[in-house]
């Protein structure tokens with residue numbers, strides 16, 4: 001029984017990672033076709049996000065994400081159709097009804113909180129949500145994500161400091177892909193690991209291999225347990241790779257050498273997890289082909305649905321400045 | 325009904341809101357045991373405990389940022405920024421986050437947050453304890469901004485702000501805190517946000533103002549009454565939303581108007597009011613719209629003669645009105 005549950009969880013993780021990758025790749029195609037003005041990718045971060053997601057309780061715990069969190073969104077229950085509605089800025093887009101740029105996720109029913117573009121402003125919100133939960137005695141965990149570049153922002157420091165003071169149930173999840181657009185980590189901070197800072201705020205900081213979904217899952221499970229026990233926050237740094245340019249408006253060949261890009265490709269989290277699952281006997285060629293075919297159908301359906309969906313009505317542009 | 329000063333009226337509103345609604349909590353620097361540097365939260369820590377009257381770390385962005393998160397979670401935070409001059413570290417959270425949340429989420433999220441902050445000068449606060457900050461914030465759609473100047477209005481509008489589903493910046497003029505007294509009903513009552521008050525009726529000239537300048541304008545009006553000049557004083561109370569109707573009605577009545585504010589003249593909140601009058605009230609005007617405001621220097625200096633030179637005072641207001649009436 002136990003083993004079956006574990007096996008089905010491993011396959012579910014794999015499924016979500018491949019779905020995220022396939023959706024992401026489709027987004028770039030739509031961008032090249034001129035149908036989507038902007039894409040910002042999750043490629044290379046799938047293991048970090050899926051490992052984190054599977055340690056939480058969807059619709060119960062709260063998610064305060066950033067723009068790379070596509071795989072997290074899918075794992076928490078956002079549908080591929082909803083994702084594509086956002087990419088194409090359609091009226092039904094649950095994140096913003098086409099008001100924000102793509103990848104500015106929000107989904108009220110899933111406790112996924114709206115975030116904006118200035119980096120790091122979401123992190124204090126996670127702390128406030130946790131304060132509300134602590135005051136009410138709710139046993140939720142709040143997960144918030146940001147890049148290693150964003151860890152330089154004052155908001156991130158202020159947020160961690162208060163979370164440490166109040167022992168709040170927050171998990172600060174830094175996805176360190178080594179770059180903030182073009183600026184490498186060594187120009188961003190004087191420490192080797194973002195997680196080194198955890199103890200400076202009075203709670204543990206842990207670095208994990210963000211391309212290893214199971215390693216992330218384990219660290220996250222411990223942090224979730226700690227938060228639910230009332231023992232306070234954890235800073236988890238997942239070392240990831242950014243397999244694409246920063247966004248569809250960037251060209252990373254202007255600052256990354258071909259060797260670097262090649263080396264990074266050997267750390268593809270999906271390839272390594274697939275390898276692991278094959279070794280465990282959970283996947284073989286036929287199973288992989290079946291999963292990929294199924295996912296292709298899902299991505300096709302999401303694309304077709306979103307392409308056919310109506311755009312926002314221009315007469316709505318002045319709605320919802322204040323409560324109506 | 326008791327006679328209270330502005331500060332006591334605000335304290336009473338906070339107390340009643342906390343007693344009525346468990347979701348309401350206060351966060352800010354020194355708001356707990358000390359009861360705030362101006363003593364506005366005096367007694368609340370003892371009554372409601374440290375979980376609901378929270379002494380925050382000295383970091384304004386997290387005071388506001390965490391309050392935004394808690395408000396989205398269903399709480400009713402009241403955040404205090406110790407002095408308006410120190411709100412700028414939280415500027416980004418207020419304008420990029422609180423003010424835009426409803427719009428950017430297409431009405432799926434809201435931020436029912438009240439930000440209280442003491443502002444204004446004439447109290448020897450110098451450059452960094454005297455500023456008027458409203459122009460920075462009234463520019464941003466999605467944020468309500470109010471500046472009540474009487475104890476009656478302060479209690480009522482704070483209770484209205486706490487009930488409001490959108491973020492409200494609640495400006496408390498420091499000079500009004502202890503100086504301005506008035507009768508305040510004991511019970512819970514509100515004044516709707518977005519309605520101006522006629523502080524004094526008159527027929528020759530209108531002063532459109534708010535904050536401490538309301539009281540200076542009334543003083544000037546009293547001086548001029550002896551000279552047979554009848555001055556109407558409109559106290560806006562609510563800067564966003566703005567009660568355009570009351571402004572235009574007053575202009576119709578008097579045909580001459582002075583827009584008076586304490587902030588620096590250039591690009592101040594009164595510039596918008598003057599533009600609205602010029603556009604919507606042009607046909608009623610018998611003289612150009614006048615403005616009187618703080619000087620365009622970086623801020624109010626400390627030393628008394630310099631401070632007085634910066635500020636519009638009742639006698640400067642009276643002089644301006646005399647000229648306007650004789651236009």
Ligand SMILES: Cc1ncc(C[n+]2csc(CCOP(=O)(O)OP(=O)(O)O)c2C)c(N)n1
Pocket residue numbers: 068117118119146147148149150151175177179180181242246
């Ligand atoms: C306050 C602010 N400054 C600059 C930007 C422009 N910008 C967007 S993403 C980014 C880099 C972020 O890097 P990191 O935090 O490491 O996240 P990553 O994109 O690598 O996942 C920058 C500079 C912004 N959005 N907000």
Ligand SMILES: [Mg+2]
Pocket residue numbers: 147148149175176177178179180181
């Ligand atoms: Mg990065």
